[in-house]
Amino acid sequence: MSVSDNWLSKVNWTEDGLVPAIAQDAGSGDVLMMAWMNREALKRTVETNEAVYWSRSRKKLWHKGEESGHVQKVKEIRLDCDEDVILLKVEQVGGIACHTGRHDCFFKKYENGQWVTTEPVLKDPAEIYHK
Amino acid sequence: MSVSDNWLSKVNWTEDGLVPAIAQDAGSGDVLMMAWMNREALKRTVETNEAVYWSRSRKKLWHKGEESGHVQKVKEIRLDCDEDVILLKVEQVGGIACHTGRHDCFFKKYENGQWVTTEPVLKDPAEIYHK
Numbered sequence: 001m002s003v004s005d006n007w008l009s010k011v012n013w014t015e016d017g018l019v020p021a022i023a024q025d026a027g028s029g030d031v032l033m034m035a036w037m038n039r040e041a042l043k044r045t046v047e048t049n050e051a052v053y054w055s056r057s058r059k060k061l062w063h064k065g066e067e068s069g070h071v072q073k074v075k076e077i078r079l080d081c082d083e084d085v086i087l088l089k090v091e092q093v094g095g096i097a098c099h100t101g102r103h104d105c106f107f108k109k110y111e112n113g114q115w116v117t118t119e120p121v122l123k124d125p126a127e128i129y130h131k
Numbered sequence: 132m133s134v135s136d137n138w139l140s141k142v143n144w145t146e147d148g149l150v151p152a153i154a155q156d157a158g159s160g161d162v163l164m165m166a167w168m169n170r171e172a173l174k175r176t177v178e179t180n181e182a183v184y185w186s187r188s189r190k191k192l193w194h195k196g197e198e199s200g201h202v203q204k205v206k207e208i209r210l211d212c213d214e215d216v217i218l219l220k221v222e223q224v225g226g227i228a229c230h231t232g233r234h235d236c237f238f239k240k241y242e243n244g245q246w247v248t249t250e251p252v253l254k255d256p257a258e259i260y261h262k
């Protein structure tokens with residue numbers, strides 16, 4: 001580990017070597033999503049100024065937008081008081097953060113004992129992901 | 132489990148029975164903090180309209196503001212696409228969410244390989260917590 005990586009060691013990583021990372025729209029303040037980062041993901045995020053997460057399901061680095069083009073340009077990176085949560089302030093390219101084609105991932109709203117879907121699909125996922 | 136608790140079972144709890152919960156200021160959009168909830172914490176949050184978390188360090192329910200008076204009045208509760216992250220939109224009583232006496236917990240900003248403390252302490256923690 002080089003001296004210049006000391007900042008990475010300040011983060012209180014989980015036993016699995018991860019930290020939750022919240023992505024917030026730098027302009028509107030909307031919370032877009034929460035994902036996880038490992039050491040390498042956070043380092044790459046800093047180096048490239050684009051959000052890189054660790055996909056727990058695919059078990060690999062996930063450069064957000066690598067398929068969809070909906071990358072997140074990172075304007076600011078913050079760490080919380082307990083040094084175990086990251087907050088990214090980002091410019092969300094395409095205005096779509098969610099894999100469902102919505103602006104953000106928090107589109108299920110609690111109402112009278114139910115989760116009600118509230119936000120529109122801006123783009124059909126079939127058009128976003130060309131598989 | 133009563134039928135009316137079905138909404139709780141929709142949440143993808145971790146193996147430890149927890150879910151991360153982000154608290155966002157309903158007015159300004161500022162992200163205040165992230166903590167964890169278990170089933171009981173989320174249920175009480177809905178029932179009381181004040182944020183109740185699960186303290187992993189103290190291993191007990193934590194009615195945010197129970198000591199400090201800085202409770203979070205819950206205006207909206209959202210669940211994300213993967214149903215494993217909660218977003219609370221809250222009114223932060225006292226304008227102080229962090230136990231350090233700051234407005235929010237994300238006061239360490241990444242700058243050139245260092246985490247730099249950026250936000251002022253609004254109130255001395257010794258005055259907030261009367262122990």
